[in-house]
Amino acid sequence: xxxxxxxxxxxxxxxxxxxxxxxxxxxxxxxxxxxxxxxxxxxxxxxxxxxxxxxxxxxxxxxxxxxxxxxxxxxxxxxxxxxxxxxxxxxxxxxxxxxxxxxxxxxxxxxx
Amino acid sequence: xxxxxxxxxxxxxxxxxxxxxxxxxxxxxxxxxxxxxxxxxxxxxxxxxxxxxxxxxxxxxxxxxxxxxxxxxxxxxxxxxxxxxxxxxxxxxxxxxxxxxxxxxxxxxxxxxx
Numbered sequence: 001x002x003x004x005x006x007x008x009x010x011x012x013x014x015x016x017x018x019x020x021x022x023x024x025x026x027x028x029x030x031x032x033x034x035x036x037x038x039x040x041x042x043x044x045x046x047x048x049x050x051x052x053x054x055x056x057x058x059x060x061x062x063x064x065x066x067x068x069x070x071x072x073x074x075x076x077x078x079x080x081x082x083x084x085x086x087x088x089x090x091x092x093x094x095x096x097x098x099x100x101x102x103x104x105x106x107x108x109x110x111x112x
Numbered sequence: 113x114x115x116x117x118x119x120x121x122x123x124x125x126x127x128x129x130x131x132x133x134x135x136x137x138x139x140x141x142x143x144x145x146x147x148x149x150x151x152x153x154x155x156x157x158x159x160x161x162x163x164x165x166x167x168x169x170x171x172x173x174x175x176x177x178x179x180x181x182x183x184x185x186x187x188x189x190x191x192x193x194x195x196x197x198x199x200x201x202x203x204x205x206x207x208x209x210x211x212x213x214x215x216x217x218x219x220x221x222x223x224x225x226x
Contacts, residue, residue, distance in 0.1 A: 006155075033213070033214075039152075040200065040219075041219075042217075042218040042219055043156075043202070043216045045213060045214075050210075058213075088153075090155055090156070092156075092214075096210055097207045097209060097212070098144060098163070098206070098208070099206070100146060100158050100161055101146070101156075101158075101204075101206070103148075103156040103157070104155050105154055105155045106153070106154065106155045108153065
């Protein structure tokens with residue numbers, strides 16, 4: 001069973017606040033990803049990691065940052081939230097090559 | 113560069129009717145291919161995958177897909193659609209090499225009429 005968890009599921013926060021979206025996986029996957037997705041729209045890769053102490057920027061420019069201190073944990077941080085950050089954020093993990101991607105349930109972020 | 117196209121943005125079928133969702137890819141070698149389904153407000157769930165071997169692959173929820181190298185296609189099919197199949201469907205190409213990432217198509221939204 002694929003286990004990847006995101007918290008919180010829903011978050012409403014005021015402009016200027018700092019937030020951290022959590023993502024954890026129990027599959028021992030080296031590679032982890034963050035995607036941004038507006039409702040009914042395509043997925044945009046914003047960050048990924050090959051393993052511990054590795055972080056890379058994705059195809060879509062994002063003001064968020066990520067860290068990978070432990071294999072299982074890949075949190076995403078917004079230092080100062082803005083209404084333009086309102087979106088759904090999906091975390092995923094996979095083997096480095098040749099495997100399937102497994103997704104968390106997503107965090108729906110609303111910045112007011 | 114890898115790319116994935118899903119020509120149909122939105123498809124509507126009646127419950128019990130057959131379904132085919134189209135997916136075309138661009139990739140230099142034999143691709144790793146995937147279909148995912150996403151219900152509103154949820155993450156993506158893996159329906160099926162193709163890595164090699166038999167070009168007709170079976171997945172969960174009664175779905176199947178056929179890899180056709182000559183057409184660079186990986187179409188998803190289901191013989192009889194249920195109302196619960198209404199969702200967004202994403203086709204994807206997976207990474208072969210260390211520096212590659214998944215490439216997802218734009219998605220096809222499926223509506224099911226009672």
